[in-house]
Amino acid sequence: MALLIPQLPKGPYYGILAEFATPTDLYQACERVRDAGFTRWDAHTPFPVHGLERAMGLRRSPLPWIVLVMGLTGAAAGFGLQWWVHARAYPLVISGKPYLTWPAFIPITFEVSILFAALGAVLGMLGLNRLPMLHHPLFRSRVFERVSDDAFFISIESWDPRFDASATGKLLESLGARSVELLES
């Protein structure tokens, strides 16, 4: 089970959480945090903020590649299974067609590709997001409860190489944070 449920690195502190009043404040703060060279951090908003991924300097997700590889694997598996069953293991003549009736194999090949690609998309998304995680230190914060309502947050994790409890906190304050708190693990 421990393998299936991702864990955060050990340490006394999870990191620093800063609250911002408006999407604009958050957007500008994100650009500064990005330019300061932080890598292990995130922004949290009640609704999608357009262009925030650019302000955060996020690279494109590798998810499409996972889906493509899974889809192709599914196609090979679907076709391979039918080929093995019909042409190798149990060769039967069905309605006078050859054993390797590839046109008849296409619908199943297609469906298995879709199945594998969809599983790749869902499981890949969960994996890349480190989910399912039963508890997250961010939920210790009372202020963070407003993340689904009207507040905007930046969290910087303590295992970021540039993290320093007091200096990072001061940086976020200087960026216009309404409140800054240090969260325990």
Place this chain on the structure above:
Amino acid sequence: MSERFHPPTLAAAVMGQATIPPGHPWNRLPVVGAGCALLGAVACAILGAANPKQFFFSWLVAVLFFVSLAVGALFFVLIQYASQGGWGIVVRRVGEITFATLPVIAALFVPVLFGLRELYPWAVPGAADHDALLRWKAPYLNVPFFLIRAALFFVIWSFIALAYYRGSRRQDLTGDPRVSARLRRFAGPGLIVLALTSTLASVDWIVSLTPHWYSTMFGVYFFAGSFVGFIALLSVVVVAMRRAGLLDTLISPEHLHDVGKFLFAFTAFWAYIAFSQFLLIWYANLPEETIWFKARMQGSWMAVSVLLIMGHFVAPFFYLMGRTVKRKGPTLALGGAWLLAMHFVDLYWQVMPTLHPEGLRPSVLDAAALVAVGGCFVAAAGWLMRRQALVPVRDPRLAESLAFENA
């Protein structure tokens, strides 16, 4: 009241890039098109006199190609209205201009009517005398009823096309949001009418070349090809316009991306329909159904069939899958130009084995007919392009379309 909803200031700001300025090379499109049309028509007249049967088949393929592009454009614009799509408003006029050429295309269909006996076995007098199936189908497949239907299809399509073209143009002047509301209300019923008429037209003009054969899926197949064809044309035209300095800051990579997504999705849809039609017929293996595919799986026609599988599906499917390809003008236009060519090959493959069952026999008349009909299409579209802005400048949702971003 209408002024409040869509300030003319945006229209004025957009206008500069949205009209073809005097002296711009695109002003010559009608002349260039007419020149091509004349050249093609002369070639058709000279070569066609020696080989009328080949001429009628070549002309049929060429006309079907542009009919399908115009019908595809009608589907595209009506779907945009019915679904209240926002992103596509900035490219909508390309569709409106494409289908506004339908009256011209209807006129270009007339030569086909003179070749019915050459084209359609059921139209030969006495054909039904010794053919029980043709006798049974005669109440539908007879020359007078065929002519009535063809006239009806073009009248209905032209009526819808001109209603949408004129409504959109009127809105350019008045900015009245009720135009959008009215056209949206008619889009749903219009799509049903369009689906029925294009299905029947494809059966009349393509399926009845082999009058014993039938496929209940053919209408959808024709739609799928038409839609891919129009989106391919759209992607080429949009990129060409940007290169020619028209709409170059209005149409962003975000819009190109969405056109590319449509192209990708409907390439897959075409393959899905084409394969479904093939699989059901191939698996059931009934002679009266397999005859059509048998003709296309023999000799050099098999090579064209393989080209369609690879070139109309496999290659563009993987080519258009990536994000960057769809967002860059040259790569998107390359995919569009390729699929436009493949759409022509698809129609050629549907029609020509009737004339040349022995194998692929390309003719100069194929090219001549394409140049003649294509020249008329370009001339008509070029003339329409000069009549108004190249985007619906006072559509109430133009600002939304301009600001569109893929999430």
